[in-house]
Structure formats: structure tokens, C-alpha cells
Amino acid sequence: MTARAGHISIKDVTKIFARTDLNATLVALESVSMEIEPTEFVSIVGTSGCGKSTLLRIIAGLETVTFGQAYCDGEPISGTNPKRGLVFQEHSLFPWLSVRDNIAFGLRAAGKFKSLAGLVDKLISLVGLSEFANSYPHQLSGGMRQRVSLARAIAVSPDVLLLDEPLGALDSFTRMNMQDELLKLWHEHKNTMILITHDVDEAIYLSQRIYIMSPRPGRIAGEIPLRMSYPRNRSSSEFVNVRNEILRKLDFAKEEQVEYNL
Ligand SMILES: Nc1ncnc2c1ncn2[C@@H]1O[C@H](COP(=O)(O)OP(=O)(O)O)[C@@H](O)[C@H]1O
Numbered sequence: 001m002t003a004r005a006g007h008i009s010i011k012d013v014t015k016i017f018a019r020t021d022l023n024a025t026l027v028a029l030e031s032v033s034m035e036i037e038p039t040e041f042v043s044i045v046g047t048s049g050c051g052k053s054t055l056l057r058i059i060a061g062l063e064t065v066t067f068g069q070a071y072c073d074g075e076p077i078s079g080t081n082p083k084r085g086l087v088f089q090e091h092s093l094f095p096w097l098s099v100r101d102n103i104a105f106g107l108r109a110a111g112k113f114k115s116l117a118g119l120v121d122k123l124i125s126l127v128g129l130s131e132f133a134n135s136y137p138h139q140l141s142g143g144m145r146q147r148v149s150l151a152r153a154i155a156v157s158p159d160v161l162l163l164d165e166p167l168g169a170l171d172s173f174t175r176m177n178m179q180d181e182l183l184k185l186w187h188e189h190k191n192t193m194i195l196i197t198h199d200v201d202e203a204i205y206l207s208q209r210i211y212i213m214s215p216r217p218g219r220i221a222g223e224i225p226l227r228m229s230y231p232r233n234r235s236s237s238e239f240v241n242v243r244n245e246i247l248r249k250l251d252f253a254k255e256e257q258v259e260y261n262l
């Protein structure tokens, strides 16, 4: 039996940005290590600027490390790979393509024409957009557009889905619906999910494990395993206790330090 794909290993990663405009360097990540198992749903929370996006971009292969190494299934990550899909907060749909064609885009690009029609229809229905299959992005609400982005990312069956605050721009109702869509996609596809969010409740509602990051320099300040079954009840005492624990840790992780080493 072959092992499932989608294992991410971050070993002692440090990322230093050179700020030539300030003649300074910025340590965005310092000695960050994490192990994420295939099919695991992990969230990363932390204040703005603590290096979350930089870390995700390193896993995506869009950013290089200064020290250390990031691995996917035992291979050092160098460059992007369709095995690792990325969804941002900003919508990145093609305005001139319909919902159906936006979702099919990645499959066509990957040369997967055979399974295309059936799979695209299945995804459209999974994200609840069957009635909008032939609509264009400008005819959709923000939540619907983000559902198309998710369906498009998942269409190529990435082993790892990297989500950088994908629901950040949505109102709280749409956001909660989308959280359920995400869980549905994850149950259906059993891929590894790495979600960045500044919404602690969202992280608790969705994840099996949460990493807490602290800023300046970006470090892992804590790790919380969650053993609650799905779907989770946001007002259960277990949920509330975990929320308090994370908020305490985040506050602790907020200690002031100088950002730039001039
Ligand atoms: N390309 C870059 N060049 C210089 N500094 C950068 C670059 N990308 C990010 N940074 C800096 O690195 C730090 C971490 O950024 P980021 O990873 O975007 O944090 P987060 O996603 O947690 O808000 C910030 O101080 C940011 O200004």
C-alpha cells in the first residue's frame, strides 16, 4: 500500500527579506517547524504581519527560504506544483469566463479533457451553484465568487489546498455557510487543508489542529490539537474553552519587538 500524499514538513525555516528601500533586513519567519499529515485540516492564526502568508507562499513554492527547508511528501519544495493549490482572499476569477469555464480552466490547462464535464457539474453542485453555471463573475455575489474559486482550486484534486484568508472579505452569514462548504469539500476530497485565518472561531470550527504564530519575528508560539467531532457547536463549552485558550495565547504572543534590524 502506498502512503497517502499531501504531507507537509517545514524544518527550521527562516525567511529574511531585504528591504533595500530602508537599507534594512526583516526577519519574517524565524526557525519555523511544522509537520502536517496527509488529509489533516490545520489552521494558522496570528496577528497581521507575523509571516502567515510568507509561510503559505513558501509551501506553495512561490517564495524561497533563507535557511531551513520545506518538504512536500519528502521532496524539497522548489517552485509551484498543481499538487499544491492556493486560494487567496481576492477573487482571481476570469471575468470573461462563465462559472463553468472558470472551474474547468485548471482541468483544461492540465490536459484533463476526458473527465471534464461530469466533474465540473459535480463540483458546481457541491458548491451550490447549479443555477449559476452559465453566469459570469460580475453576476455573482462575493460569496458565490469565492465558492467558484474554491471549486476551481479543488477541481484539479490538489493533495494540499492552501487557503490564505479565503473568507476574509465575506459578511459573517456568508462566511459561516462557506465554512460548511469547506468542510464538505474536505470530506469529499480528503486532501490536506492549510488555512490561514485571523478568525479564531473559524479556525476552531474547521481544524483538527491550530498553530498560533507570534510576530516580529514570525515564530510558532503554540499548537492546539482539537478533538471535537464535526459538525461543531460554536456555543458548546468545549468550543468556548478552546477559544479562550487561543485568545490568551495570542495575547501572550503579542509582545512588542523591533520590526527592522537597521
Ligand atoms: N516581498 C516582501 N518584501 C519585503 N517584506 C515582505 C515581503 N513580503 C512580506 N514582507 C514582510 O514580512 C512580514 C510578514 O508578512 P506576511 O507574511 O504577509 O504576514 P501576514 O500574512 O501574517 O500578515 C511583514 O512585515 C511584511 O511586511
Ligand SMILES: [Mg+2]
Pocket (backbone or CB within 6 Å): 052, 053, 054
Ligand atoms: Mg497575510
